[in-house]
Amino acid sequence: MKTVRFQTPGAIIAGNGCFSEVSKQIIELGKIKSILIVTSPSIVRQGFATDLLNSMTKVGIASKVISGVMREPTVQHIEELHEQLDGQVFDVFIGLGGGSVLDVTKLLAVLSTGKQMLADIIGIDRITSRGVPTILIPTTSGTGSEVTPNAIVTVPEEQLKIGVVSQHLYAAMVFVDPELTLSLPPAITAATGMDAFTHALESFISNKANPISDMFALESIRLLSKGMVEAYHNGQSLQARESMLYGSVYGGMALACSGTAAVHALAYPLGGRFNVTHGVANAMLLPHVMAFQLAAIAPRLDLAANAMGLSDKDGAEQVLQCIINWTAQLHIPQNLRDFGVTPDDIGELAIRASQVTRLLNNNPKALSITDMESIYRKLL
């Protein structure tokens, strides 16, 4: 086994209702006078941002809220948010929201030091020093962004989503509160849940899979399988929401340690060019990319089948069938035409996907451009 590096945020505070303890924990950090809360309009509507703001005021910490984070943020959007800060200085940045908000928070915390521009840090290991400390609070289950060193930006000019990857993006503190996810609408529960499952399964079959990532990936697969359909149909089930959120956090830890692979690589041009929601793109691609390399990954999928509570007999086939059943039960779109993709676009999509070598290198079976085209074609 090659040397493995596992890293995770400074502290993880978890449990139902732990969101109400954020201000207390911040006080214990000491010397914090001002914070910036980064969030999105639907989180404001849920009242979570106001709750956080009020709790900070009570303990005498000055806070400012930026609430306009868009879904699947573009380079331009992040730069505009950075400009809105107008050079103001904060001791801590708190990200409260889904992966889009958490990724933006990580990036703004680095940009606010004024040392580097966004264009300078896109890619792997290009951030030269830590930004302002971040506290990340996920409200989707989810990207696992709260525990990863990644932030994903949409780059329309490149027709891709591209990762900013750096050890300097790890959060100082994370709050994992399943109660914050009770308000997720079914469609977002489905898309984000399938994203989390894709993280776990891809990390488990990745060329970089290792004993540490395996432990998190298998537990993530088990929990997400348990909660997925229930959380979609019965969003108020706290038990299902717990399974999904812990499953998502462990999926993030798995991917931080071993990496996702071809499903994510093929999903990025669908997001970058056709605005297909990240989790939906992954859910559509997942069974096809797994089927493409079934022989190479069958022993791993047998283990995954076990974690999913499926029969050991023909475990790999059963995993694929289960994923297909989920996408039907969760009403996830099945055809790329719904997003405006035509057969003429397939060649360009495959070329763009082939540029995501960071993730393709993790894939057990190499994909040629023709392989990628035929996978996309299965979705038309």
Ligand SMILES: NC(=O)c1ccc[n+]([C@@H]2O[C@H](COP(=O)([O-])OP(=O)(O)OC[C@H]3O[C@@H](n4cnc5c(N)ncnc54)[C@H](O)[C@@H]3O)[C@@H](O)[C@H]2O)c1
């Ligand atoms: N950094 C990473 O490691 C990583 C990993 C995977 C994906 N991503 C990126 O994360 C982004 C997607 O994040 P996401 O899937 O969490 O979705 P999202 O953050 O885009 O949120 C989707 C929608 O759900 C709303 N929402 C969030 N929480 C809610 C709640 N509790 N109740 C009601 N509405 C709520 C949001 O406001 C938004 O409108 C993509 O850009 C993707 O590429 C990052």
Ligand SMILES: [Fe+2]
């Ligand atoms: Fe993802």
